[in-house]
Amino acid sequence: xxxxxxxxxxxxxxxxxxxxxxxxxxxxxxxxxxxxxxxxxxxxxxxxxxxxxxxxxxxxxxxxxxxxxxxxxxxxxxxxxxxxxxxxxxxxxxxxxxxxxxxxxxxxxxxxxxxxxxxxxxxxxxxxxxxxxxxxxxxxxxxxxxxxxxxxxxxxxxxxxxxxxxxxxxxxxxxxxxxxxxxxxxxxxxxxxxxxxxxxxxxxxxxxxxxxxxxxxxxxxxxxxxxxxxxxxxxxxxxxxxxxxxxxxxxxxxxxxxxxxxxxxxxxxxxxxxxxxxxxxxxxxxxxxxxxxxxxxxxxxxxxxxxxxxxxxxxxxxxxxxxxxxxxxx
Amino acid sequence: xxxxxxxxxxxxxxxxxxxxxxxxxxxxxxxxxxxxxxxxxxxxxxxxxxxxxxxxxxxxxxxxxxxxxxxxxxxxxxxxxxxxxxxxxxxxxxxxxxxxxxxxxxxxxxxxxxxxxxxxxxxxxxxxxxxxxxxxxxxxxxxxxxxxxxxxxxxxxxxxxxxxxxxxxxxxxxxxxxxxxxxxxxxxxxxxxxxxxxxxxxxxxxxxxxxxxxxxxxxxxxxxxxxxxxxxxxxxxxxxxxxxxxxxxxxxxxxxxxxxxxxxxxxxxxxxxxxxxxxxxxxxxxxxxxxxxxxxxxxxxxxxxxxxxxxxxxxxxxxxxxxxxxxxxx
DNA sequence: TTGTATGCGTTATCAT
DNA sequence: ATGATAACGCATACAA
Numbered sequence: 001x002x003x004x005x006x007x008x009x010x011x012x013x014x015x016x017x018x019x020x021x022x023x024x025x026x027x028x029x030x031x032x033x034x035x036x037x038x039x040x041x042x043x044x045x046x047x048x049x050x051x052x053x054x055x056x057x058x059x060x061x062x063x064x065x066x067x068x069x070x071x072x073x074x075x076x077x078x079x080x081x082x083x084x085x086x087x088x089x090x091x092x093x094x095x096x097x098x099x100x101x102x103x104x105x106x107x108x109x110x111x112x113x114x115x116x117x118x119x120x121x122x123x124x125x126x127x128x129x130x131x132x133x134x135x136x137x138x139x140x141x142x143x144x145x146x147x148x149x150x151x152x153x154x155x156x157x158x159x160x161x162x163x164x165x166x167x168x169x170x171x172x173x174x175x176x177x178x179x180x181x182x183x184x185x186x187x188x189x190x191x192x193x194x195x196x197x198x199x200x201x202x203x204x205x206x207x208x209x210x211x212x213x214x215x216x217x218x219x220x221x222x223x224x225x226x227x228x229x230x231x232x233x234x235x236x237x238x239x240x241x242x243x244x245x246x247x248x249x250x251x252x253x254x255x256x257x258x259x260x261x262x263x264x265x266x267x268x269x270x271x272x273x274x275x276x277x278x279x280x281x282x283x284x285x286x287x288x289x290x291x292x293x294x295x296x297x298x299x300x301x302x303x304x305x306x307x308x309x310x311x312x313x314x315x316x317x318x319x320x321x322x323x324x325x326x327x328x329x330x
Numbered sequence: 331x332x333x334x335x336x337x338x339x340x341x342x343x344x345x346x347x348x349x350x351x352x353x354x355x356x357x358x359x360x361x362x363x364x365x366x367x368x369x370x371x372x373x374x375x376x377x378x379x380x381x382x383x384x385x386x387x388x389x390x391x392x393x394x395x396x397x398x399x400x401x402x403x404x405x406x407x408x409x410x411x412x413x414x415x416x417x418x419x420x421x422x423x424x425x426x427x428x429x430x431x432x433x434x435x436x437x438x439x440x441x442x443x444x445x446x447x448x449x450x451x452x453x454x455x456x457x458x459x460x461x462x463x464x465x466x467x468x469x470x471x472x473x474x475x476x477x478x479x480x481x482x483x484x485x486x487x488x489x490x491x492x493x494x495x496x497x498x499x500x501x502x503x504x505x506x507x508x509x510x511x512x513x514x515x516x517x518x519x520x521x522x523x524x525x526x527x528x529x530x531x532x533x534x535x536x537x538x539x540x541x542x543x544x545x546x547x548x549x550x551x552x553x554x555x556x557x558x559x560x561x562x563x564x565x566x567x568x569x570x571x572x573x574x575x576x577x578x579x580x581x582x583x584x585x586x587x588x589x590x591x592x593x594x595x596x597x598x599x600x601x602x603x604x605x606x607x608x609x610x611x612x613x614x615x616x617x618x619x620x621x622x623x624x625x626x627x628x629x630x631x632x633x634x635x636x637x638x639x640x641x642x643x644x645x646x647x648x649x650x651x652x653x654x655x656x657x658x659x660x
Numbered sequence: 661t662t663g664t665a666t667g668c669g670t671t672a673t674c675a676t
Numbered sequence: 677a678t679g680a681t682a683a684c685g686c687a688t689a690c691a692a
Contacts, residue, residue: 001442003669014679019671027677048443051669053380054684069412075405079398082426086433091440094424096412103416112331113378222607248607255611277552277578281585283613333685344663349687357661381685384668 002043011039022047053114058308062301063093063116065107067123072276073246073293077122077144080297088305090117101125111137118304121145124190128152139307143300145191146317153307155299155318159191162289162322163198163243166271169287170241171206173330175269178203179239181216181228181249192245199243214239225252233260241269241330247276250286254329269330275323284328292320332373341369352377383444388638392631393423393446395437397453402606403576403623407452407474410627418635420447431455441467448634451475454520458482469637473630475521476647483637485629485648489521492619492652493528493573496601499617500571501536503660505599508533509569511546511558511579522575529573544569555582563590571599571660577606580616584659599660605653614658622650 004022008015013032020028021036039045049059064081066074082092093116097104104125110116111134118139124131128147134140135152142154170178180199184192203210213235216228225244229252232238244250250272254264262268264284272279272288279286299318306313334352338345343362350358351366369375379389394411396404412422423446427434434455440446441464448469454461458477464470465482472484500508510529514522533540543565546558555574559582562568574580580602584594592598594614602609602618609616629648636643 004671005669015669016671016679016681017677020678023671029677032678046439046443048384048669049445050380050383050443051684052671054378054384054668054686055670055672056684057671068409069399070402070405070409072400072402072405075400075402078424079400079426082399092424094408094422096409096416109376113376113380115379222611251608251611255613258613278581278608278611281552281581281608282611283585283588334687335685345686346663346688347661350662353687359661362662378685381668382687384670384684385686385688386668387687 001048002045003048004045006043007036007039007045010043011035056114058117059114060089061091061093061116062304063095063107063110063119065095065097065104065119065121065123067097067099067125069094069096072248072278073274073291074122076276076293077297080294081120081143081301082297084298084301088301090301090305097123097125099123099125105130108134108140111135111140114138117308120300120304139304141300141303143296147190150317151315153303153315153317155296155303155320156191157291157296157320157322159194160198160201162273162291163195164202165198165322165324166243166273166289167199167202168205169324169326170243170269170271170330171202171208173241173265173269175241176206176208177211177214177237177239177241178208179214179216179228179232179242181219181224181242181245183218183220183245185217195245211237211239219245219249222248222252222255225249225254226256227252229253229256229260229262238268240267241271243271243273245273247272247274247279247286247288250288250329251278251282254282254286265328265330271330275325279325280327282329287327287330288325290323290325292323295320331378332375333378334375336373337366337369337375340373341365386444388447389444390419391421391423391446392634393425393437393440393449395425395427395434395449395451395453397427397429397455399424399426402578402608403604403621404452406606406623407627410624411450411473411631412627414628414631418631420631420635427453427455429453429455435460438464438470441465441470444468447638450630450634469634471630471633473626477520480647481645483633483645483647485626485633485650486521487621487626487650487652489524490528490531492603492621493525494532495528495652495654496573496603496619497529497532498535499654499656500573500599500601500660501532501538503571503595503599505571506536506538507541507544507567507569507571508538509544509546509558509562509572511549511554511572511574513548513550513575515547525575541567541569549575549579552578552582552585555579555584556586557582559583559586559590559592569598571601573601573603575603577602577604577609577616577618580618580659581608581612584612584616595658595660601660605655609655610657612659617657617660618655620653620655622653625650 095107120141124145146154146156272286275288275290425437450471454475476484476486602616605618605620609618
């Protein structure tokens with residue numbers, strides 16, 4: 001691997017001049033610039049990222065924190081981020097927090113050592129209070145998740161609106177007893193709270209009661225979906241519709257419901273969230289709320305690049321719209 | 331961030347001694363060693379990876395190349411690798427080749443600049459001939475994919491055996507007309523060829539003919555699965571069973587088949603490959619061939635670590651077994 | 661067993 | 677506009 005000295009020698013110039021060309025400094029004669037570029041090309045030279053990092057420079061690597069890569073929503077999100085980053089010649093370091101506070105912090109430390117220029121957090125485990133200090137070492141963008149600090153660049157979806165649209169759809173289908181599953185506690189904050197708000201808003205508008213036993217908290221997986229159905233089977237007064245927090249939960253619920261002879265949507269309507277590929281493969285195909293994942297990824301990378309270019313850029317909060325995809329499960 | 335000099339000062343010793351402690355050199359008095367360790371702890375010191383890389387050292391980062399992270403098989407594989415790596419205090423740089431030769435090569439270049447200590451390739455786009463030179467800069471482990479070079483450390487599954495078991499299962503169910511979908515050309519090499527061999531072997535043993543029009547090549551996605559069914563609908567002589575190259579293809583096929591009023595498994599048996607979470611959610615639940623993904627990941631990391639410890643370690647080829655999961659689709 | 665000095669590849673500072 | 681040189685943090689050859 002040739003280094004900057006090799007290029008300098010090859011071009012008959014100094015290392016400093018070569019470095020200036022690499023970094024687009026002004027005050028360089030066209031003549032020498034071309035000489036250097038020629039030499040770089042001939043030698044197949046690429047700057048050594050470690051050396052640049054050591055000097056305290058940006059190094060074309062961004063970090064992405066996801067809770068679990070096997071969750072299709074995050075796999076797609078990572079994909080979108082990776083594509084956008086690659087288009088801008090950035091590399092992506094992917095990290096699973098596994099919903100562990102310690103893991104999350106350990107990854108954020110990469111900012112300190114300039115291993116990554118910036119971080120996109122698609123989930124947040126620690127209090128923002130504990131995360132914020134790390135942003136002194138490089139920009140942190142919240143993607144999908146968000147926090148109460150208006151100074152944090154954020155790309156998110158209007159969860160309230162999405163949940164509202166979903167529940168309203170169920171109400172329009174004639175349902176009055178609508179179950180609801182959420183990822184956190186019902187009284188939580190952030191993304192889940194917004195969804196909860198949308199759920200409640202729609203109920204209220206239709207003058208429907210909120211039955212606490214129809215609210216299932218801390219649900220995430222396929223198995224959780226099955227469990228919801230089992231819980232429902234034990235109820236005297238069952239919901240006629242279930243609004244699940246993700247397509248996975250919906251899929252599990254659908255599977256278990258059918259196993260109990262419950263017809264969908266006649267006996268129980270099921271509404272998903274995400275529009276993952278499995279949604280249309282289920283039987284019946286799943287009505288769900290599509291998240292614009294690609295936009296989410298692109299905008300997040302965009303935000304990060306903005307900060308790389310201008311360290312004191314203004315923080316933005318991008319809000320993206322949902323889309324209700326009506327299929328056969330409602 | 332404290333550096334090695336800070337630690338040295340704090341411990342009242344030289345940088346060299348601190349460095350020796352960090353790198354577990356022999357010939358250090360217990361006394362000083364503890365002094366240094368104490369100082370490191372007190373200052374919260376962590377070696378700067380960029381500096382180590384620059385110095386030409388291993389840096390606890392491994393790279394993983396996948397074709398597409400949104401493919402659940404690879405998402406689970408990456409997850410397994412990441413968990414195993416984390417347990418050994420290694421970080422994982424994930425890279426999507428998008429099945430592009432250029433992207434693959436661009437990532438392998440990270441080996442040259444010591445950005446990663448070694449690479450796990452879960453797919454191979456370029457000729458091995460073009461990839462091999464990079465292994466001079468760090469070990470490359472083939473995982474799931476493999477090549478004809480016995481000197482390459484490899485962790486793979488016995489594809490022939492897996493395919494054989496699957497087809498045999500279909501034959502035992504009474505099928506004589508068995509369709510087959512594969513990811514590459516039927517005459518290809520590597521992983522897919524092995525599977526093809528297993529398919530043919532099982533047919534041969536049962537004295538069944540191989541009907542070329544029942545072989546669907548270059549199939550990967552849900553849509554490909556649907557397309558297979560559409561092709562089959564146009565045949566006068568249709569297969570009564572379909573052995574698909576992945577659960578995704580199987581899912582697509584099942585969906586499309588049902589749309590055409592084909593009953594599963596009565597009219598058409600469908601056998602998957604992978605045992606992804608969706609397999610048991612399909613209706614009917616999918617009979618499939620389980621790949622021991624976690625083992626695949628763990629063993630790959632193990633191989634890599636072996637080479638890190640001993641640069642001239644012997645190349646191994648680990649073969650892992652499949653498992654036939656019988657559900658209701660066959 | 662420990663310390664000193666040098667270099668890894670870059671970029672920034674200071675000259676010119 | 678260009679060049680010489682120091683510094684980033686670390687690990688090693690060499691000296692002691």
